[in-house]
Amino acid sequence: MATLGELRxxxxxxxxxxxVHVHPLSxxxxxxxxSVEQDVRCLRxxxxxxxxxxxxxxxxxxxxxxxxxxxxxxxxxxxxxRMRDLAPDFFLPFCYVNPMYPGESVVEIRRCVGEEGMVGVxxxxxxxxxxxxxxxxxxxxxxxxxxxxQHAWRKTTxxxxxxxxxxDVAHLARRHPRARIIMAHLNGCNPRGIEExxxxxxxxxxxxxxxxxxxxxxxxxARLGARRVLYGSDAPIRHFGVSLxxxxxxxxxxxxxxxxLWNNAARLxxxxxxxxxx
Amino acid sequence: MxxxxxxxxxxxxxxxxxxxxxxxxxxxxxxVGVERIFMAPLDAAWAQNPxxxxxxxxxxxxxxxxxHPVPIIDPTIATWKGEVDRAQRHSGVRLVxxxxxxxxxxxxxxxxxxxxxxxxxxxxxxQTRIEDPRGQHPLAQVPDVPxxEGSDLARRHPELTVVIxxxxxxxxxxxxxxxxxxxxxxxxxxxxxxMDSLSVLIHSGMGDQLLYGSHAPLFVPLAGIARIVADVDExxxxxxxxxxxxxxxxxTA
Numbered sequence: 001m002a003t004l005g006e007l008r009x010x011x012x013x014x015x016x017x018x019x020v021h022v023h024p025l026s027x028x029x030x031x032x033x034x035s036v037e038q039d040v041r042c043l044r045x046x047x048x049x050x051x052x053x054x055x056x057x058x059x060x061x062x063x064x065x066x067x068x069x070x071x072x073x074x075x076x077x078x079x080x081x082r083m084r085d086l087a088p089d090f091f092l093p094f095c096y097v098n099p100m101y102p103g104e105s106v107v108e109i110r111r112c113v114g115e116e117g118m119v120g121v122x123x124x125x126x127x128x129x130x131x132x133x134x135x136x137x138x139x140x141x142x143x144x145x146x147x148x149x150q151h152a153w154r155k156t157t158x159x160x161x162x163x164x165x166x167x168d169v170a171h172l173a174r175r176h177p178r179a180r181i182i183m184a185h186l187n188g189c190n191p192r193g194i195e196e197x198x199x200x201x202x203x204x205x206x207x208x209x210x211x212x213x214x215x216x217x218x219x220x221x222a223r224l225g226a227r228r229v230l231y232g233s234d235a236p237i238r239h240f241g242v243s244l245x246x247x248x249x250x251x252x253x254x255x256x257x258x259x260x261l262w263n264n265a266a267r268l269x270x271x272x273x274x275x276x277x278x
Numbered sequence: 279m280x281x282x283x284x285x286x287x288x289x290x291x292x293x294x295x296x297x298x299x300x301x302x303x304x305x306x307x308x309x310v311g312v313e314r315i316f317m318a319p320l321d322a323a324w325a326q327n328p329x330x331x332x333x334x335x336x337x338x339x340x341x342x343x344x345x346h347p348v349p350i351i352d353p354t355i356a357t358w359k360g361e362v363d364r365a366q367r368h369s370g371v372r373l374v375x376x377x378x379x380x381x382x383x384x385x386x387x388x389x390x391x392x393x394x395x396x397x398x399x400x401x402x403x404x405q406t407r408i409e410d411p412r413g414q415h416p417l418a419q420v421p422d423v424p425x426x427e428g429s430d431l432a433r434r435h436p437e438l439t440v441v442i443x444x445x446x447x448x449x450x451x452x453x454x455x456x457x458x459x460x461x462x463x464x465x466x467x468x469x470x471x472x473m474d475s476l477s478v479l480i481h482s483g484m485g486d487q488l489l490y491g492s493h494a495p496l497f498v499p500l501a502g503i504a505r506i507v508a509d510v511d512e513x514x515x516x517x518x519x520x521x522x523x524x525x526x527x528x529x530t531a
Contacts, residue, residue, distance in 0.1 A: 001279060001280055001313065002279065002281065002311040003279065004279060004507060004512045004515055004516070006311070007279075007281075007311055007503060007507045007515075007519075008507045008508070010310060010311065010500065010503070011500060011503060011504040011507060011508065025473075030447075030448075030451075030472060030473065030474050030475060030478045031474070031478060042474075043473075046473050046474060046508075046509070049508045049509060050504065050508045153412070155412045155413075156411065156412055156413060156414050156415070156416050156419060157411055157412050157419075187413070188412070188413070190413055191295075210410065210412075210413065211410055211413075211469065211471070211497060212471075212497045212498045212501035213294060213413075213496060213497060213498075214294075214296065214494070214495055214496060214497060214498050215294070215295065215296070235473045236472065236473035236474070237472060237473075238471050238472060238473070239471050239472055239473050239474075239475065239504070239505045239508075240473065240508070241501075241504030241505060241508040242471050242501045242502075242504050242505050244504065245498050245500040245501035245503075245504045246498055246501070248500055249310075249498035249499060249500035249501065250498070
């Protein structure tokens with residue numbers, strides 16, 4: 001009969017884990033968050049209980065508006081910068097922009113990445129990745145040498161207007177072969193989506209979102225290679241440990257697990273993130 | 279602590295290329311520390327007669343004493359009473375399962391079967407979801423069973439233990455008041471994902487009515503364990519992982 005300590009040991013990763021897909025609790029908290037300090041503390045404690053070492057964080061603004069304004073994106077980014085300043089060893093902030101405003105987004109990326117040291121760009125789902133409106137934003141991300149995180153899903157029940165499929169993301173990647181694109185939500189993209197991006201070496205899939213279905217991580221590694229799959233949780237919408245279990249419970253070697261949990265993200269992030277390959 | 283999985287499956291799920299026999303499922307669950315496995319036949323969801331795949335779980339129980347068969351009972355099949363009798367006669371059966379979304383009936387139309395389960399001293403799991411509707415095969419879309427139907431059933435049959443399976447955590451949370459009123463209503467937490475979800479449910483007073491389920495082999499077995507052990511103290515974890523199920527399903531001496 002296992003003790004709680006033994007069960008806890010089983011669900012912890014064998015190496016440091018970098019989660020590339022986390023939102024502040026102020027966006028999706030299961031309980032009331034009174035301050036950014038509380039947000040930092042609760043998010044960090046929950047991550048560390050599951051064995052997560054660092055997280056890439058991006059706010060969708062506390063109200064998660066369907067069409068965030070430029071000002072709301074700026075507010076969201078300022079919030080994440082405060083989180084980074086409170087726990088610089090834990091949070092790696094991404095700049096949140098709405099592709100409905102390409103010019104303003106470029107200015108915001110220059111402020112947040114170029115001046116404030118954010119290490120990535122997160123695109124809102126207002127425009128599909130096939131839309132040329134994304135091009136100036138991607139171009140600036142390439143110029144700033146940071147990865148872009150693009151939401152994707154293949155919903156049987158129908159995608160939202162502006163919500164990209166993996167095929168749309170492949171279109172974006174082919175238009176911008178120098179861009180490093182993290183396509184979010186492996187389980188939402190499903191096995192068809194994996195095939196749609198297979199021939200785009202500049203697309204990397206994070207494991208966030210969707211249920212912890214068995215076999216999907218193994219399939220992604222088999223089809224894309226061990227260097228194109230990254231651990232992400234989508235916390236607090238999803239549980240850090242449940243998402244980690246997709247990787248820990250997959251039939252993979254320890255060296256491949258280390259690539260997914262840390263090294264692949266380390267290679268994608270700019271040097272100033274201070275995250276080296278282990 | 280004893281770990282009892284009240285929501286495991288065996289069999290195939292073609293759209294996700296899942297095909298796991300009883301030995302494989304048992305092996306993967308034992309590997310994460312599960313000691314007792316309540317196993318239902320996955321193939322029943324798409325069977326014209328969902329009772330036929332029950333042989334799979336009866337056979338598994340014959341091979342392993344730690345496997346409890348969870349036969350599917352379908353009140354729309356003419357011979358459902360015989361299937362309840364078969365379940366009652368088998369000493370390992372404590373729980374049966376309904377798949378109303380796949381058989382196409384409303385729980386309000388299944389009261390006679392519910393009463394038969396009371397008389398057979400069997401508990402019931404109502405599976406409200408097997409797959410997230412967003413990820414279902416486009417030609418095999420099955421909406422979730424409304425949880426309200428399950429709680430209404432528990433209210434109409436206070437002597438029947440009703441476990442609602444496959445419910446997202448935020449929906450479970452919305453039943454905190456109902457759980458206080460209906461002590462025969464339980465939730466399996468196999469699909470209760472979300473940061474601190476278990477802590478929030480316990481804080482809302484539902485801790486005594488939560489049961490660990492893995493949803494294996496569809497889900498990675500480690501996932502269901504992780505959400506409990508990471509966030510919950512030893513007493514609550516022991517209760518949700520197995521203590522409640524042991525009492526509820528008569529596993530203790």
